[in-house]
Amino acid sequence: xxxxxxxxxxxxxxxxxxxxxxxxxxxxxxxxxxxxxxxxxxxxxxxxxxxxxxxxxxxxxxxxxxxxxxxxxxxxxxxxxxxxxxxxxxxxxxxxxxxxxxxxxxxxxxxxxxxxxxxxxxxxxxxxxxxxxxxxxxxxxxxxxxxxxxxxxxxxxxxxxxxxxxxxxxxxxxxxxxxxxxxxxxxxxxxxxxxxxxxxxxxxxxxxxx
Numbered sequence: 001x002x003x004x005x006x007x008x009x010x011x012x013x014x015x016x017x018x019x020x021x022x023x024x025x026x027x028x029x030x031x032x033x034x035x036x037x038x039x040x041x042x043x044x045x046x047x048x049x050x051x052x053x054x055x056x057x058x059x060x061x062x063x064x065x066x067x068x069x070x071x072x073x074x075x076x077x078x079x080x081x082x083x084x085x086x087x088x089x090x091x092x093x094x095x096x097x098x099x100x101x102x103x104x105x106x107x108x109x110x111x112x113x114x115x116x117x118x119x120x121x122x123x124x125x126x127x128x129x130x131x132x133x134x135x136x137x138x139x140x141x142x143x144x145x146x147x148x149x150x151x152x153x154x155x156x157x158x159x160x161x162x163x164x165x166x167x168x169x170x171x172x173x174x175x176x177x178x179x180x181x182x183x184x185x186x187x188x189x190x191x192x193x194x195x196x197x198x199x200x201x202x203x204x205x206x207x208x209x210x
Contacts, residue, residue, distance in 0.1 A: 017055040019045045021069070024062055028110050033063050034118045060121040067114070067125040070107035073100060074170075075133060094192050097166060098184070101173045112171050130167070134159045150207045158202050165194045 023045040027036045038059050042049045056062040101108055114122045137159035141147050147155065169191035176184035 013054070016045070016047060016051075020047075020052065020055055020062065021066060024066060025106055025110065028066075028113075029106055032117055033059075033110075033114055033122055060119060063114075063119060063122045064125045066110065067122055067129065070104070070111050071126070071129040073104050073107060074111070075129070093166075093195065094169065094188050097169055097191075098173060098188065101170055105174065108170055109174055112174060130163065133163050137163060146203075150205075154205070154207060158198065158205075161198050162195065165191060165198060168194075 020041060024036065024041050027040065027044065036059075038052055039049050041059070041062070042052045056065070111126060115126050117123060134156060138152070138156045141155045141159055142150070142152070150158075169187065172182065172187040172191070173184065175181045176187045182190075
């Protein structure tokens with residue numbers, strides 16, 4: 001047996017695994033995760049249902065991986081946006097957000113739909129990722145000039161407000177310009193104002209009174 005043979009098998013297995021993830025995401029374009037089945041995903045990916053278990057323990061396991069991969073994009077977006085949280089940079093942060101939403105619309109629709117959806121494992125995975133975002137931003141804020149004396153719980157509240165505002169903007173952007181919904185320009189302007197209010201409020205907060 002040559003060294004190339006196991007590598008080829010590993011590559012084939014990875015391609016099949018990715019095909020299952022891509023197929024599931026395609027099926028989720030206009031459906032909830034609870035509305036797709038293992039057999040459907042396997043069939044569309046070109047494998048027999050029993051072969052599915054070589055890659056994922058269950059459909060819920062596949063769903064959690066979809067969350068992790070989709071959240072990876074959101075995580076990078078938020079990292080870029082929080083490098084310098086100031087009122088003047090709120091617009092730049094939202095430009096990053098809009099580009100990401102347009103580039104990965106199906107992934108963001110999946111996250112927004114399933115955040116309060118019917119599959120508990122997926123809800124928990126999204127909640128865990130959101131808490132991780134808040135935790136990372138809390139650490140970043142604690143290192144900023146002027147915030148060194150803030151209590152951890154105050155920093156965490158501020159971080160939660162910023163992350164929440166960004167996610168709310170994602171939800172609004174997904175339906176922007178659709179009949180009965182605000183235009184993208186209106187959504188962006190509102191989100192920018194929210195971020196400015198949060199950041200300006202942080203600048204006047206007295207940590208000794210919290």
